[in-house]
Amino acid sequence: MKQVAILILCINIRIAGAQTPAISIADSLYSLGDYSKAINAYAEIGGSIAGLQIARSYNAIGNFEKAIIEYEHLTSENNSNQLALFELGKLLLKTNQFNKAIPVFIRLDSLNSENPEFQFYLGEAKRKEGKVIASLNHYKKAITLDSTHLRSLFQLAKYYTVKQERDMALNYIEKGLDFYGNDVSFINLKALVLFNDYQYENAIPWFEKVLELGETKDYVYEKLAHSYNHNWEFEKAKEAYNILLDRDDENSQTYFSMAKVYVKEKKLDSAKLYVKRAMEVQKPIFAQGYNALAEIARQQNEVNKAFSYYEMAHGEDPQDARIFYNVCTMYDNIGSNPKKKLEYYEKFLKQFPNEQPFYYETIRKRIKELKEQIHFSKD
Template sequence: MKEVSLLIIVLLVLKAEAQSSTLAIADSLYALGNYSKAINAYAKVGDSFSNLQIARSYKAIGNFEKAIAQYEAVVNENPQMQIARFELGKLFIKTKGFNEARKLFSKLIATNSQNPEYYYYLGETFRKLEQPASSLVAHKNAVAIDSTHLRSLFQLGKYFTIKQERDNALRYVDAGLRFYAEDVSLINLKALIYYNDGQYEKAIPLFEQVLALGERKEYVYEKLGYSYYKNWDFEKAKETYKTLIAMNDSNSETYFALGEVYRKNKQLDSAAIFINTAMDIKRPIFGQGHSALAGLARERKDLKTALKHYTLAHEQMPKEPRHYFQICTVYDRLAENQGEKLKYYQNFIKLYGKNQPYLSQLVAKRVSELKQQIHFEAD
């Protein structure tokens, strides 16, 4: 009897050693990224951990359907295994199974209400489901548990930035930056908060810091260039827009912006060059280009050229009232016949009067003046 018991113990030890050896091989294959062979090796072990590793391997391969099925099998067999449920919830988000993710993270919170990650990912599922109020609550809960939870702080800052609630946005962004001063996403968001609020002087050093930290994206240069321009730092604006053109020379808006910097800096010939380049790049914005060239002509006191370009701008963009308003004002200065001037202004009211109260008020005042002048001339 003792011999039989001893034999059973020996067999169990050998089996455990074999499983341990197989598991070590499987772990090594997994660590080296040889996921298909790792799956086969883990399948020979067959315990809960190995089954979880199989799910992870399928996910790493990109076979999300099999990964979800394997995770669900693990969760059904081990309902208390939070890590499996957590990873499955994140995979549901990745595969746009937002309702499934919402249910999973809600259950995880019911199991463990002090894990900020669960609230964060619940907030993300609500955000993907376009339920911003619920997302806001979840992210606030994450921050209430962990005041340094950067991703939740970012989402809260972003939410209030979109809502144009500057002070609330800054409160969450600054909380994150106090914990990690070089978080590029938070610095960029703070720059955008000031930029959207028209505080360009405060936005500039933040955009500069974003670039210094390696986030050299086109939109950063575009906003930094405009901030320099609004801050009357024309040389830095020129340099920034030229850097942007070197990155992407097919964006007509950059050339227009650079042309506007030169115009503001009273370098009208250079301004005209960049505006014409912009027009050559993208034909559908000829109207914008002609309007800009008209403005340059007005600054040169060349009213006939200005009238020509405003007329072309109006032809290209007939729904834009300001082009026709400029036609009226330039023609007013060029023409001598008061009756002809009056016709232009009256036509403006006919075309745009109902939808342009401010401009219509200016036009109505000028119409009244012209009618008086015509009346006195007739007398």
């Protein structure tokens, strides 16, 4: 009996000895990126370790379908193989198979509920499947398990930033920045939260830091320029808008924004030049341009010209209640015929019966006054 046991041990040692160089060769092929040869080498060896490497090799060469088949074979043989399950779940996420990924990460959570990565990826799977509220609970559990789990903190911070829930967003943003103060994603979110809360002066240094860290997208310059303008830093605002115009000199909105800076500076002639340039490149509606020219004309006390521009704006966009309200009130200021004034206001109520209470109440009051004026003028 003792001799049989020794013989079996010797056979196992010889098999293991034969496999060791074979595994080394296969691993070497895998490490060098020669995945097709590695797959063949692992296939000859067999076993769960080789099977995992075959799945990884298929994943590496982009044959995700075969990789998933290999991972599923491994996990069907051993449904407690956390490594294979984890890699399978991430690959299912990568290939947008969210409904299949969710039970994989649920299984992982049942095997190890203390792993924050499992919670994070379960949150990702649910978020991408559209179960956003459910995903938040998993991100929160991940940071309960690991307070420095940046990806979970970021997803929570981004969610509350989009929802414009300032305090909640800043809570998660600050936690992320406490751990990594130069994380451009968190810095960007903080700038956006402050900007959305109209805290332009406080937002400025955070947008500037975003630029310093190399995030130079157009929206950063747009929001920074807007903040500069609100903070009366006109030259900096113009500099930021000029950067945008250097990138795209056919963007009408940038010209309009630049015009607003000059209006605020009371440099109205320069403002008009930018509005007219915006109108030259704007496609296809000019209403915004005519409306801007009307506002400038009003500031220059050119009331008749302002009225003409408002009428042109209304002609371009007859569905904009605000523009037609300006037409009505401007004519009320410059016209002498109360019946004509009344016609404008009644037309407004007929065309925009469900506008905001301010318009509705103001116009109804003015209509009543005009009707009394017309009545008494007859008497």
